[in-house]
Amino acid sequence: MKTNNRLVVVLLSALCVLVIAGIAFFANQRPLTTVTVTHAVVTPTSTIGAGTGTVRTFFIPLDVDGVSADGQYLSGTLTTLSDSVNGDEELRSANLVFVFGNEANQLVVGGISLYPPAGSTIAVGEETVRPVVGGSGIYAGATGEVISTNLGDEGWSHVFHIKIN
Numbered sequence: 001m002k003t004n005n006r007l008v009v010v011l012l013s014a015l016c017v018l019v020i021a022g023i024a025f026f027a028n029q030r031p032l033t034t035v036t037v038t039h040a041v042v043t044p045t046s047t048i049g050a051g052t053g054t055v056r057t058f059f060i061p062l063d064v065d066g067v068s069a070d071g072q073y074l075s076g077t078l079t080t081l082s083d084s085v086n087g088d089e090e091l092r093s094a095n096l097v098f099v100f101g102n103e104a105n106q107l108v109v110g111g112i113s114l115y116p117p118a119g120s121t122i123a124v125g126e127e128t129v130r131p132v133v134g135g136s137g138i139y140a141g142a143t144g145e146v147i148s149t150n151l152g153d154e155g156w157s158h159v160f161h162i163k164i165n
Contacts (some may be wrong), residue, residue: 010115026157032144035160037098038063039074044120050109054080056120064100071101076109083117090115095132098158107160109146125153132162141165 044056055077062072076096085091089148111130115122122128127149135142144162151157 003140026094031163033160033164036065036072036156036164037074037158038066040155042152045086047120049080052080062098062100065072068103071099073099078115079122081112087115088117090117096130100138105139107135107139107142107146107162108133121143122148122150126150132160135162135164139164 039060039062042058042060044058046055046057048055048057052104056079057077059073061068061073062074064072074096074145076094078092078094079091082091091112092115092154093112093130094110098107098109099105100107110133113128113130127147129145129147132142132144132146142162142164144160146158146160148156148158
């Protein structure tokens with residue numbers, strides 16, 4: 001009988017540990033937040049260089065979840081890292097800063113994407129996925145990704161899927 005009681009106590013203890021670990025795990029899970037940003041067609045404000053090392057800089061006002069307001073903008077740079085990927089595509093690194101209302105509230109995006117040769121942007125209808133590398137203000141501790149889509153003459157959409165810690 002003592003062996004069975006010990007086994008029951010061990011099993012119940014193990015079950016309690018698993019339940020507590022599960023509660024702690026799910027209590028720390030943050031809900032996924034979606035933010036949709038749109039803007040007009042992008043024209044670089046500056047392009048320096050040619051081929052590998054080209055830096056394109058831009059600044060453009062944003063609409064956030066369909067609303068335009070002062071202090072909402074995207075500022076960023078794209079740097080060409082290689083101009084001969086997959087034959088003739090360019091590999092570009094992004095440093096994109098999305099500002100929401102004032103400089104305290106930002107989402108920062110990095111990562112790389114493939115671009116058509118010598119084009120200032122990805123092809124119309126194409127999308128690229130980049131990591132959200134951080135945020136500040138109401139977005140402090142943000143992680144996740146953004147899916148950016150070139151809408152042609154309608155501009156761009158950027159759909160953020162983020163967790164805010």
